[in-house]
Structures are given as C-alpha cells and as structure tokens.
Amino acid sequence: MGAKGVLATHCVILYLLQMVALSSEEFTVAGLTGPVLAPLGGNLELSCQLSPPQNAQHMEIRWFRNLYTQPVHLYRNGKDLHGETISKYVERTELLKDDIGKGKVTLKIFNVSASDDGPYHCIFKDGQFYEEHIIEVKVTVTSSDIQILMHPPNTKGVMLECHSGGWFPLPHMEWRDSKGEVIPATSKSHSQDINKLFNVKMVLFIEAYYHRNVTCCFRNLLTHQEESISIVLSDELFSWRRVWITILSLIACVLIAFLLTSCVQQYPIFGKYSKGLCPWKKSAMLFMISMFAIGGVNLILYQRQRVPVSDPHFELDTLWVEDISVVLCVLIVFIIKLISFIYFRLKGNYERNASKKIWFM
Template identity: 25%
Template sequence: MGSRFQYAMTLHIIIFLQIAQLVTGQFKIIPPDNPVIGVIGKGVILPCQLEAKTTPERLFVQWIFTGKSQRIDVTTYDGKNKQNPISEDKAYQGRTNFFQTEFNKGNVSLHLKNVMLSDEGKYTCSIFLENWYDEVVVDLNVAAKGDETSIFLDGHVGQGIGLTCKSQGWFPEPEVVWLDSKGQTRKEKVITQRTKTSSGIFDVVTSMNLEPGSDKEVSCRIVNNLLNTACESRVLISGE
C-alpha cells in the first residue's frame, strides 16, 4: 500500500513538473538591453515584450514604479474586465497608455506621457496568466536639454574683457566648456555656477576673462552627457 502511494505521489509530481515546464516554455518576457532615457516634457516608451505563440485574451498586466522613497501601482490592465480593463493611479492620471491593439503580438509596453523629474526610477512590468507569472524591471533615467546658450560681454575687467554665458533648464548637471577658434579648451580661468531650481533642474551661469593677446574667437558649450547633446554659442571679439 505504501509503495503504491509513493508511486502515485511521484507520478503526480512528475506530471505537475512537466505541466509547469510546458507552461514556462510557452511564455517568456524579453528584458530591455539598456536603461530607458526620458526627456522632461516629452513621452517615452517603457518596453515590455511577451514572447509567446499566442497571447491569452485574459491577460493581466501591472506596471509598478519604485522610486527613492515610494512605490506606486502606476497602471494595470485586466483582460477579464471587459467593461473597464484599465485602472490608473492618481499620480499618473491621464499620462499612461497601453498598446492594446498589439497585445496579440505580446507588446505590453507602457507609453508614459509628459515625463517629469519625479518619474525617474525603476518600473516593474508584471504579467499574470492563468498558470504563469513573470516580471521584468525597466530603469528610467530622466534628462533635459536646456535653452540655447547666450554669451554676454561684461565689459573690461582689468586689461581683459569679461564674458558670461547663460542657459536654463538642464538635467542632470551639465558639463561646461569654453573653446577657442580651433575647438580647443581655453586655458583661461572659468567660474561656473550650476543652480538647482525648485523643480530640480539646473540653470547655468559661467564666466571667464579674455586677456589681451588671446584667441579672440570664443565659444561656450554646455553639454548633457546623458542625452549626448549640447548647446553652443560663439562670439568673435574684434578690435583692440
């Protein structure tokens, strides 16, 4: 009796494992290769791709945000609820979209509109099916390219000429470079202030003195290394 019971239990476990392997093999989430970069004020797509031969209609997808000190259930899609399948947290009200017409292709990515600085963090895409569950984490880095730079002449400073370059609206803290006519970094002393505003972005004011006999073509370049983009202004100081 005992051996028959053990045999039945062993057979049950084997069948259960085979079913689990079959279900597991049917579905797979493809993880993103790199962090996603979202530009403040614009939209961004948080990728989540389900690899499957067929995608069940009763799909349940949940996106969860984890920041420095909070966790938010951003939005969910419940395929069992035909009348109102989507629910959205108040903090993201009107800012998220699923690509529902592409669910049959396994695309459960999230379109996040009007990116804010507070959106930076980790987003977990969780997919629930009847006998299967998995999740993937998408890192969202937030960035902003500031306004065009402007160079102002401050007048004479000693025997030289003072120059100031300004720009607003950068994130993260940008790099500042003063260049000569050959595109080389200038040797003059530079004073730069990066001021963090109440919204968390940075305004930049940078100054230098152009000494007599120096290359009179001056460029101010402000660089966002995360976006790999820059703003630059150039002036040519003529005369003595």
C-alpha cells in the first residue's frame, strides 16, 4: 500500500471517529408524558431515560422545578450534591441510579406535600450539550371531614352552611336534592392553610315553604372521589312560626273579647242605655285596624328583600325584621292594656265622685 493509500485510510478512520463522537453527544430525554398523581403524605417516583440508551455516570443530572430557581436534586461528578438543593427538599429526595449505566435515573421524593404540585424538569448535561424532559405532578388528597351547620330558622327560611377542610386541589362543590338534582348554592368560598390545603364552605338558603332532604357534595376532580353528607328538613323545623301566629291570634281574640265584655257591662243591650254608643267599640275597631296594619307592614317587610341572600348580613337583616315585628306586637298589646287600665281607673274615680255628689245633695 502506498503513502496515498495509508493517508486515505487514516482520513476515513478519523472521520468515523468524529462521527461516533458527535453521535455520542446527541441524545434526547424521555419520560412519562401524562400527569403523575401523587397522594399527599406518600412517596413519589419520577423517572427519565436517555435515548438512545448510554452511560450517564459522567454526566450532570439535575432535577429542578422552575428553571434553575428551584433546584430539587443535583448529581455531578458521580456524587449527589444535597447541599445545593433548597431547604424544603433537603433529606426528602433520593436519586435512584441502578440503571444509570443505561441512561435511566429515578427521582424519589418522600412525604409529598401540596407545595410539591407542579412541573418537574429532568436535565442531562454532557459537556456543553444538554436535553431535558418535563413531568407534570398532581398532588391530590380527599377529605371526609364534612359538617353541615344549620342556622336558626327565620321568617324567610333556613340557612345551611357546609364546611370541609384538607382538600387538594380545590374540589368541585354542589348541593343536591333527594332526586340527585343540583340545587344552586347561595354562595361558595375557600381558603388555604399554611400547608396549602383548601378549606371550603358552601352556603344554601332554603325558603320556609320548600322543605326537603339536601346533600352537600364535594368531588376531587383528579381522582373523581366524592364525599357527601345529608340533612333532613321537615315541616316541624318551622312549626314555631305557626305557634307564634297562634299565640298572637289568641292574644288578639282575648283582648277583643275583654273589650267587648266591658262594653256590654257598661252599656247593656236591654236597658236605658241601650241606645247609647259604646266607646269601647271604637277602641276594639282601632285595635283590630292596628293589628291588620302591623300584619300588612310585616308582610311588606318579609316580601321586600333589602339585602341579597348571598350577602353575609342577610341573616342579620332578616332577624331585624322579626325583632321589629315582635316589638310592634308587644307595643300594641301594652298600649291597649295601658289605655284600658287608665280608662277604668278614671271612670271608677269619676263614678265614685258622682255618687258622692248625689249623696250629699
């Protein structure tokens, strides 16, 4: 073989070595493509793989959350560098390297918290060349701690509050009737505690004439797991309204009977005063008109909604209307009794004085 042949052979070998070196630098990183569900408090494993498979022991392998601002775990020069990870991941991560010779590593996170939710970047770096893969993690937890708080019923209805805590992510909330149909909630609200878990509240206002069984439901949108609690509302819940109306009616009837009886005693139907006009008839009519006026005012106040049901002051506003109604009724009764007492007291004094004058004459 001549010099030219040897030179050509060396050029071919050098070209092939460059191609091999170049191909060894070019790779991609593969891993899970769909979201990974991670139960709260459990352990999470995230794997990524070089393609084509090759030894990654000499490479830098970095796991991070948001670019390089939230490092999770770092492997460099054949060692795990825990000192470069942020505090919330210290002693909570481990890089499993059983298959690192084939380009596969697995990040293990212990005691998953709600703050671990989100994307994770896996990056392999060989010299100046690097590639990454992103895995989406969805932390999930479902709570069975559900309570229904029933406010004291008022003239308009009853307010129900459904509370639950310890959810992640934010659950779907709805009220349902006995047929399973959704009842529009009056209001919904939520907050997060120091562990980023959601505490939720759902309010429902049921009008007094519309009684039924209602169920408070919360559903985890990731696992589709549902938790619920039911409450039975019966007519007996609002029986106090009928009792209150009955008591007021009895008071009105007793007062009217008392006034009419006093009138008949003072002005008998058959006698020399039979043609006289009973002044207590006017009082009785005035009392009845007053009672009807109070009823009309109360009806207007009940029907007129000054504060929307979703407003936190709605219950206070309704109780104010009830208190005003009770005060008006008590005032009417007190005034009628006072007038009756004063009238009979003055009339008795007048009759005694008149009899004394007749006796002295």
